[in-house]
Amino acid sequence: MSSARGMSMKAKETLAFYLFLTPWGIGFIVFLMGPLLASLVLSFTNWDLLQPAQWVGLANYKRVLFGPSQFWLAMGNTAYYALILVPLSIVVALILAVLLNQNIILRRFFRTVFYLPATLPIVAVVFLWQWILAPSGILNEILGWFGIHGPAWFVDPAWIKPGLILMGVWAAGSGVVLFLAGLQGIPKYMYEASAMEGAGPIRQFLMITVPMLSPIVLFNLINGIIGALQVFTQVYIIARDNKAAVMAVPYLYHEAFGYFKMGYASAVAWIFFIFVMALTLVVLRWSRSWVYYEGEVR
Amino acid sequence: MSQTLTTTPGVPANNDRNNRNYRRAKLAKAAANKFIVYLVLVFGAVLMLLPLLWMVTTSLSNNEYATSFPPHFIPTHFEFGKYVSIFTNHDMGQFFLNSIIIVVPSIAGQIISSSMAAFAFARLRAPGKRILFIMTIATLMIPYEVTIIPTFILFRYFHWINTFWPLIVPQLFGNAYNIFLMRQFMMSIPTELDDAAKIDGLGFFGIWRRIILPLSFAPIATVGVFTFTFNWGSFLAPLIYISKTRFYPLALGIYMMTQTSNRGQIPPWNLIMAGSMLLTVPMVLVYFFSQRYLYEGSNVLGKIT
Numbered sequence: 202m203s204s205a206r207g208m209s210m211k212a213k214e215t216l217a218f219y220l221f222l223t224p225w226g227i228g229f230i231v232f233l234m235g236p237l238l239a240s241l242v243l244s245f246t247n248w249d250l251l252q253p254a255q256w257v258g259l260a261n262y263k264r265v266l267f268g269p270s271q272f273w274l275a276m277g278n279t280a281y282y283a284l285i286l287v288p289l290s291i292v293v294a295l296i297l298a299v300l301l302n303q304n305i306i307l308r309r310f311f312r313t314v315f316y317l318p319a320t321l322p323i324v325a326v327v328f329l330w331q332w333i334l335a336p337s338g339i340l341n342e343i344l345g346w347f348g349i350h351g352p353a354w355f356v357d358p359a360w361i362k363p364g365l366i367l368m369g370v371w372a373a374g375s376g377v378v379l380f381l382a383g384l385q386g387i388p389k390y391m392y393e394a395s396a397m398e399g400a401g402p403i404r405q406f407l408m409i410t411v412p413m414l415s416p417i418v419l420f421n422l423i424n425g426i427i428g429a430l431q432v433f434t435q436v437y438i439i440a441r442d443n444k445a446a447v448m449a450v451p452y453l454y455h456e457a458f459g460y461f462k463m464g465y466a467s468a469v470a471w472i473f474f475i476f477v478m479a480l481t482l483v484v485l486r487w488s489r490s491w492v493y494y495e496g497e498v499r
Numbered sequence: 500m501s502q503t504l505t506t507t508p509g510v511p512a513n514n515d516r517n518n519r520n521y522r523r524a525k526l527a528k529a530a531a532n533k534f535i536v537y538l539v540l541v542f543g544a545v546l547m548l549l550p551l552l553w554m555v556t557t558s559l560s561n562n563e564y565a566t567s568f569p570p571h572f573i574p575t576h577f578e579f580g581k582y583v584s585i586f587t588n589h590d591m592g593q594f595f596l597n598s599i600i601i602v603v604p605s606i607a608g609q610i611i612s613s614s615m616a617a618f619a620f621a622r623l624r625a626p627g628k629r630i631l632f633i634m635t636i637a638t639l640m641i642p643y644e645v646t647i648i649p650t651f652i653l654f655r656y657f658h659w660i661n662t663f664w665p666l667i668v669p670q671l672f673g674n675a676y677n678i679f680l681m682r683q684f685m686m687s688i689p690t691e692l693d694d695a696a697k698i699d700g701l702g703f704f705g706i707w708r709r710i711i712l713p714l715s716f717a718p719i720a721t722v723g724v725f726t727f728t729f730n731w732g733s734f735l736a737p738l739i740y741i742s743k744t745r746f747y748p749l750a751l752g753i754y755m756m757t758q759t760s761n762r763g764q765i766p767p768w769n770l771i772m773a774g775s776m777l778l779t780v781p782m783v784l785v786y787f788f789s790q791r792y793l794y795e796g797s798n799v800l801g802k803i804t
Contacts (some may be wrong), residue, residue, distance in 0.1 A: 214623055221616065225673045231672075232650060233644065234647075236647075236653070243649065250655070260517035300539055305540070316786075324732060324734055328774075328775050329554050329775060332553070332772065389681055454739075457648050467648050473644065474645050478640075
């Protein structure tokens with residue numbers, strides 16, 4: 202009977218679906234959901250991996266939030282870093298993308314060059330910039346030509362965060378590619394029509410380009426903020442013991458893998474996670490007032 | 500000039516002479532704009548490339564030059580000594596090999612597992628599919644710093660510290676981003692192909708292996724490149740799991756080279772830059788040969804929003 206065969210086909214397809222999903226299912230449980238729940242449980246305990254774990258309730262959360270620790274210093278530094286680096290990177294990427302979107306010869310060459318720094322291994326980038334920004338390094342030498350006495354970038358507490366931000370902006374090129382793709386999706390007639398109305402390039406940029414790109418700006422903003430808040434490698438290598446650049450994930454790393462305070466570090470991780478989620482929601486909420494979705498109700 | 504030149508810009512005046520003047524002014528203005536555009540672009544390109552040039556020239560210079568002050572842009576003579584030294588005095592050859600041992604199975608695992616899950620989500624019907632897909636996408640929001648501690652405890656329990664397993668095994672099961680990227684692509688392959696294959700007697704595994712995978716070259720390449728990029732420069736995971744020198748991947752090896760002070764001195768910058776070059780060049784090569792896929796990948800990423 203055809204209906205019986207149909208049933209068995211359907212059952213076969215269901216079976217195949219779950220078989221194909223098995224590898225990812227294992228990864229999902231063992232490396233994502235399992236650790237997520239384990240981390241939540243750990244955050245209510247004290248455990249140094251040697252003695253048996255002790256249940257301490259909310260004590261770790263209290264200590265993180267109200268105890269004498271570098272947590273708030275780390276949060277402040279991380280927020281400072283992310284909230285300056287990300288908007289700055291977006292502005293730079295947007296300007297470069299708009300210029301590239303003109304009728305430019307060598308467009309592909311420029312696009313490749315702008316994206317290149319963003320593809321390099323972060324460890325190599327860190328050492329390169331430590332060398333460039335050394336107190337008697339090449340950048341301060343160049344600044345010297347113009348009579349500027351350059352700071353001791355990664356050594357001076359006042360200049361370590363600006364130095365990290367400078368390094369981050371150098372790798373802003375991944376945004377260029379995304380913006381360029383978005384720009385090519387803006388219909389030409391919009392610019393032609395506005396030119397007929399007498400709009401200049403700056404007015405066109407503000408009234409057409411920016412609103413049409415606003416969904417991509419939002420995407421870059423959220424992705425960028427989440428990524429920048431989670432910064433680790435550059436801070437770990439450059440900042441070491443510099444208090445001016447204690448940041449969230451390196452702080453968590455030292456608590457967990459330096460002092461083996463697994464429970465306390467898990468509480469730090471959850472508070473940080475909640476903080477990042479809250480900030481993301483705030484940005485999303487705020488974006489309703491400036492993101493323009495063409496012909497779409499969200 | 501007469502007062503009649505009060506026409507709106509963009510609409511040519513009736514008067515012939517005014518028209519010509521207007522066009523000439525417009526051309527001059529366009530040329531000036533173009534000039535500024537190129538000026539900014541070239542300036543930007545120089546700012547992006549100069550640091551890289553600095554890395555190359557430093558790595559090719561001798562000790563005297565690298566420590567001289569003020570620094571010179573172009574060395575007076577080039578030498579490849581540090582490229583020999585990183586292999587003979589430091590174990591960069593071993594570290595390079597370690598990185599390859601980690602990266603190759605990770606790429607294979609990501610491609611196979613992610614493409615299987617993507618195939619299920621794109622081509623098969625089953626109860627629970629919608630909710631499972633939403634759960635998959637939701638994992639994109641789980642930050643790594645929440646999961647690293649329990650994952651470390653798990654691998655420590657397995658006695659996998661100072662082995663490559665903690666760096667490879669988590670990659671073998673795919674991830675949500677790669678699954679999403681491949682699914683988006685597979686949805687665009689006509690389903691008639693599946694039906695025709697079924698008539699020819701191919702099972703679901705055969706359809707995945709013989710129809711869908713061969714047609715999915717672009718997303719497979721993208722996932723491969725992303726996995727390579729992510730693992731080649733990876734620093735945090737090796738820092739957590741590897742403390743024995745002979746197991747260092749390249750990025751950690753270079754970092755450790757800068758930490759082992761020689762009588763209280765940092766190793767010379769030309770040596771560090773040579774090591775950084777060894778780390779950078781494979782990545783740049785991969786980037787040049789895969790640009791197209793990277794851009795496609797970022798486009799799909801843009802569409803999640």
